[in-house]
Amino acid sequence: MRTSQHAITSVVALVGFIGCSGAEDSNGTGQTSAAEPTYYKDIAPLVNAECAACHQPGGIGKFSLANAAVAAKMAPAMAAATEARTMPPMPVDNDGSCNTFENARWLSDEQIALFQRWAKAGAPLGDPADAPPPTEGDGPELFGELVEFDLGVDYTPHPSGAEPDDYRCFVVDPGVGAEAFITGYDIQPGDARIVHHVLLFMLQDDQAEADALALDANDEGAGYSCFGGAGVDASIVGIWAPGSGATVFPAGTGLRYAAGRKLIIQMHYNVPATGGPFTDRSKMKFQLSKDPGLQPAFFLPTGTADISLPPGQAHTEANGDMPLSVLAQQWLPEFKGIRSWGVLPHMHTAGRTLRSAAKTQGTEQCLVDVDRWNFHWQNLWWNETPLDLGADSTISTTCAYDTRGRTGMTTFGEGTGDEMCVNILYATPL
Numbered sequence: 205m206r207t208s209q210h211a212i213t214s215v216v217a218l219v220g221f222i223g224c225s226g227a228e229d230s231n232g233t234g235q236t237s238a239a240e241p242t243y244y245k246d247i248a249p250l251v252n253a254e255c256a257a258c259h260q261p262g263g264i265g266k267f268s269l270a271n272a273a274v275a276a277k278m279a280p281a282m283a284a285a286t287e288a289r290t291m292p293p294m295p296v297d298n299d300g301s302c303n304t305f306e307n308a309r310w311l312s313d314e315q316i317a318l319f320q321r322w323a324k325a326g327a328p329l330g331d332p333a334d335a336p337p338p339t340e341g342d343g344p345e346l347f348g349e350l351v352e353f354d355l356g357v358d359y360t361p362h363p364s365g366a367e368p369d370d371y372r373c374f375v376v377d378p379g380v381g382a383e384a385f386i387t388g389y390d391i392q393p394g395d396a397r398i399v400h401h402v403l404l405f406m407l408q409d410d411q412a413e414a415d416a417l418a419l420d421a422n423d424e425g426a427g428y429s430c431f432g433g434a435g436v437d438a439s440i441v442g443i444w445a446p447g448s449g450a451t452v453f454p455a456g457t458g459l460r461y462a463a464g465r466k467l468i469i470q471m472h473y474n475v476p477a478t479g480g481p482f483t484d485r486s487k488m489k490f491q492l493s494k495d496p497g498l499q500p501a502f503f504l505p506t507g508t509a510d511i512s513l514p515p516g517q518a519h520t521e522a523n524g525d526m527p528l529s530v531l532a533q534q535w536l537p538e539f540k541g542i543r544s545w546g547v548l549p550h551m552h553t554a555g556r557t558l559r560s561a562a563k564t565q566g567t568e569q570c571l572v573d574v575d576r577w578n579f580h581w582q583n584l585w586w587n588e589t590p591l592d593l594g595a596d597s598t599i600s601t602t603c604a605y606d607t608r609g610r611t612g613m614t615t616f617g618e619g620t621g622d623e624m625c626v627n628i629l630y631a632t633p634l
């Protein structure tokens with residue numbers, strides 16, 4: 205006992221000494237010194253927490269960073285991608301200058317520096333005994349009454365032309381038998397290598413359902429081709445992208461779902477040129493509540509449809525001011541404003557930045573600042589603190605686009621060549 209106690213004391217002293225003198229690895233064991241990060245000790249815990257949701261075998265991230273040898277080879281690319289904040293993917297700024305988000309994928313400056321120090325040191329692996337235990341997903345889990353449904357078919361996406369993307373809408377009956385609130389949902393991709401994002405839309409009424417079925421009947425194969433929206437009158441009830449896990453709506457709130465109503469599932473497939481064929485049958489779950497005391501929430505679209513973008517511009521903008529009272533007419537005459545719980549910014553492929561703020565006389569509350577839009581990463585970002593917006597507020601939205609690839613005017617619409625400037629709020633009435 206005394207001996208090992210003594211040994212520990214001398215190791216501590218030695219480490220202290222190395223630290224003070226700034227000496228390089230000199231303990232003669234081939235092990236790296238304490239100052240030099242290693243994969244197993246320093247990088248693996250970070251990868252588990254921030255990267256492995258996508259960079260695991262069979263994941264959308266294409267290579268597994270849970271594999272030490274792969275990670276070591278990728279070290280310079282990891283350092284570059286994290287410094288540029290393109291990885292982990294989060295198109296929304298979370299540095300505190302405009303709102304902050306509970307489910308942010310945002311590395312601290314120290315974490316970014318750690319990736320750099322590791323790459324610079326030659327990506328040493330270190331001692332496998334230092335490896336962290338595998339982490340379970342730490343996201344929310346669904347509870348209570350669940351209904352499960354799926355795409356309804358085994359679907360093999362078939363992108364057309366040179367683009368790797370296939371956007372497909374499926375009309376599905378989720379089996380919500382009675383009037384209920386959706387209080388959460390989860391989506392399990394059938395083939396995680398190709399499912400890039402999923403949107404769920406509740407059809408508005410019988411007419412919308414008939415319209416959707418007609419689109420389906422007129423398009424060869426299962427479902428119908430669609431982009432951006434569902435192509436019919438429908439309101440969004442869920443969005444999923446790899447790494448987002450299950451979504452549970454803020455406690456005490458839920459989206460009203462009409463009994464027996466069908467749903468549109470919009471799948472965005474991104475199909476690698478090699479390694480196929482890929483077949484998907486993604487599975488979904490709704491978490492339901494029949495508690496009449498829940499506050500009905502809405503996905504409230506804000507932004508502007510006034511989009512008219514000349515071609516050939518590196519930077520061209522759309523702007524819109526919307527008085528909240530107009531947006532929230534469904535709650536009049538007693539409309540006192542809304543509590544905004546989260547944001548879902550949306551543009552198409554020419555979009556570059558989007559900023560949205562709520563203004564009243566003299567004050568501004570910043571809702572979201574998308575400083576690196578990427579159509580592939582559509583997510584719902586939950587405010588760390590819900591924001592109350594009074595009935596007299598105006599929501600100002602500015603979107604910027606790069607139209608250098610375009611030959612004609614780009615206007616508002618649901619097509620791949622059209623654009624949008626939308627920030628959807630998850631909101632409850634005040």
Ligand code: HEC
Pocket residue numbers: 250251254255256257258259264265266278281282285286290291292293309446447448580
């Ligand atoms: C939400 C999913 C997701 C997470 C989380 C994620 N990645 Fe990625 N990553 C991808 C995908 C998908 C690609 C392939 C390129 C693409 O489609 O954008 C990629 C590509 C990369 C690349 C290739 C070069 C590049 O920039 O495209 C590197 C390096 C990388 N990721 C590092 C990381 C690191 C390091 C983390 C954690 C700190 C991380 N990623 C977290 C999905 C993710």
